[in-house]
Amino acid sequence: MRLMILGAGYSGRAIAAELSGKAEWIGGTTRSADNFPALKPLGIEPFLFDGQALSAELGDAMRGVTHLVQSAAPDADGDPLLRLAGLRLDRMMPDLEWVGYLSTVGVYGDHQGAWVDEETKCRPVSQRSQDRLVAENDWQGFSQRTGVPVAIIRLSGIYGPGRNAFVNIKRGRARRLVKPGQVFNRIHVADIAGATAHLIAEQAGGVWNVTDDLPAPPQDVVAYACELMGVEPPPEIDFDTADLSPMARSFYGECKRVSNRKLKDSGYAFRFPDYQRALETLWRDGDWAG
Known part of the structure; x- marks a missing residue:
């Protein structure tokens, strides 16, 4: 496995730590070179990515990537990677086997305390959740066009050390x-990492709520x-x-x-x-x- 984490922040670093023994190489992006010293000790080769341009160095690294975790936030123009790569993404990453897109349970919107699951109609309220839903749909379109499984990982409030x-x-x-x-x-960051590793092992696509009980x-x-x-x-x-x-x-x-029944039924046991x-x-x- 050659793993690229686009947006190696709090969750991305936990995912890298989880998969460090299974991946032969892990790369991760950050908006500032000031963060490079924090990534290198974790076994993450750092790259700059500001969402506005793909550097030649990052493009070269992505050519050998087999697994992609996309954690970089979308904006009004959509998902930054899909916007910049367009229909060329599968050609830029010819060995790509799986994508995990880190989204939010905010895409469900307000349900006045009722239970929701992956089949519930999304009606996001905030602009940031609306942007996430657009990006989710674009990644699902990428999966349908290329056949590469894309797991839409909807996270609740993140906490941990x-x-x-x-x-x-x-x-x-x-x-x-x-x-x-x-x-x-809520969701402990260790379960974000564990669930992502589980979905990779299952080569799972589709929508998954990663949230507590x-x-x-x-x-x-x-x-x-x-x-x-x-x-x-x-x-x-x-x-x-x-x-x-x-x-x-x-x-x-x-x-x-938010229900996590689908993830548990797939065999994942929550740590927290x-x-x-x-x-x-x-x-x-x-x-x-x-």
């Missing part, structure tokens, strides 16, 4: 916002983390009167419970099926700070 409620509490940024009936799903109110997560830390939780704040940025407020404009066990492990092992 260095990115979790403990970190927010320690930095004094944790808030218990309360909006009655509001729930979110326990959609829960966000204030409950903060309270549980405080309990584990032995500290007093911050006071509850009414959502309607809270001082929030437009983006932060927009996250609360959608409420749904709910936030409680995940937080307990992060706190016990002491690696919550990253």
Whole structure:
């Protein structure tokens, strides 16, 4: 396996670590050369990619790639790689066997707390989720045209070492916002990596929800983390009167419970099926700070 991770950020680096023993070579892109020193110790050969141009170095590396994980965000003009490569992508990557496109459960939009699965009609609310859905459709079109399996990996709220409620509490940024009936799903970064490796092994295409078993109110997560830390939780704040940025407020404009049944039925066993066990492990092992 020769793996390219387009957008080797938090999730991409975890995927690289997961597959380091199975891939003979791993490349990853970043927007800044300042990130190269963080990628090289992980066994990732770094390349620059700003979404506006494909360098000759990146193009040369992609010719030998067999597996692609696309984590770079789309914009109003669509998926950056498909936009730049157009119909030439399969010729640029003649050995390509599988693609994983990291998307978001935000494409489902608001379902007022009801359960959704991969068959649920998407009706994204935010512009960023609308852009993701367009990119998903474009990648599915690529799969239909070329026969290369493309797994659309829809992620819920990502957390793990260095990115979790403990970190927010320690930095004094944790808030218990309360909006009655509001729930979110979450996903530990280790399960993003594990699920991606599983889908590669299965050569699976199609849409997959990679999300936990326990959609829960966000204030409950903060309270549980405080309990584990032995500290007093911050006071509850009414959502309607809270001082929030437009983006932060927009996250609360959608409420749904996302099913992961399809992924589990395919044989994947979640390492952290709910936030409680995940937080307990992060706190016990002491690696919550990253």
